[in-house]
Amino acid sequence: MELLLLLLAWGLTGAFPLEDTKLCPLHSQPWQVSLHSQGTTCSGVLINKWWLVTSFACAPRSTSVIASLGEQDVTVDEGTEQHIPVADVIYHDPYRSPLHSLVMVRLVEPARLNQYVQPIGLPGRCPQPGDSCSVSGWGSTVPQQYESPKLLKCLTVTVVEDQTCMSTFPDYIFWSIGMVCAGGANETNCLHDNGAVLVCDGQLQGVQWFSHGCENEEHPSVYTKLCMYNDWMRRVMDNYIPTTTKAWSTTSL
Incomplete structure (x- = not known):
């Protein structure tokens, strides 16, 4: 009994990793x-x-x-x-x-x-604010934490207004019509993987440009707007x- 309580305590304090709920379903992203x-x-x-x-x-x-x-x-x-x-x-x-x-x-x-x-085919339309999308890639989904690539991760994110995204940019980054942003407040928005793939309603819409969500969970990440x-x-x-x-x-x- 004492051993069981000790193991439980270690788990609650992070000594044992919890189940990763961000893993993609097996071979669900064949592209x-x-x-x-x-x-x-x-x-x-x-x-x-x-x-x-x-x-x-x-x-x-x-x-x-x-x-x-x-x-x-x-x-x-x-x-x-x-x-x-x-x-x-x-x-x-x-x-x-x-x-x-x-x-x-x-x-x-x-x-x-x-x-x-x-x-996956080229996009037939451009993404719109409010669209629910998936982002997939290998690497950590925890801000400020590196993780060696292992299992494919999937996140659900929402496309945001351009102005909302621009307002989070540091001074050295400028807005481009070739950008689209997704994720932000109340969403897990971090995926440490250059080129992570953004798919909305079954259509390819982006590849990751800047993973701002890994620096600040309140900020959307930036993707190349492939429809352009x-x-x-x-x-x-x-x-x-x-x-x-x-x-x-x-x-x-």
Whole structure:
């Protein structure tokens, strides 16, 4: 009895971790991609069997980067994964700036589509304030706390008004029409994962740009507003020619 009471006390004081209710249902995000190299991991999203989209902060910087599809737990082999090297990285120009944070990634070979690996199409509309969305990625959901990537996490967040988001920006960040914000007061809004994927009503709407919710839980996080880039993304895919330089860019939306 004394041992049982001691174990209970330890649990209540945090000595034992509580069950994580933010885990995604198993393989519920078949478009989620883990981009990893030399111990670093971030997220992208599969939009067809050849192409991924991610944020500037997650852009592969070398040919050693591997895109892992069909992942849930990135620390074990679950038998559902496909590990495909990156072929080309195409930045929206200007690169990381107050204006844009968007990168397209071409795979060396096409993904094999199945129940664990499925693309999500480009958005058919733009997100609206009040939309309920999901954010998925690997990493900590606790502000100011680092956690090595392991299990895929899912959060429910609400799209907020642009002005609400702008009012939380520090002086060194400027608003762009290529931004959309979600989360904030009364919502768990922190996911430490560059390129975490924002999906609203079954439509791809963003990749994480700034995780402000991990610095202040009252602040919304910022995502690239992908509906503004539909034409650019389609043009990149339609005009793609393999290169030897691993990267090229274009300036227009």
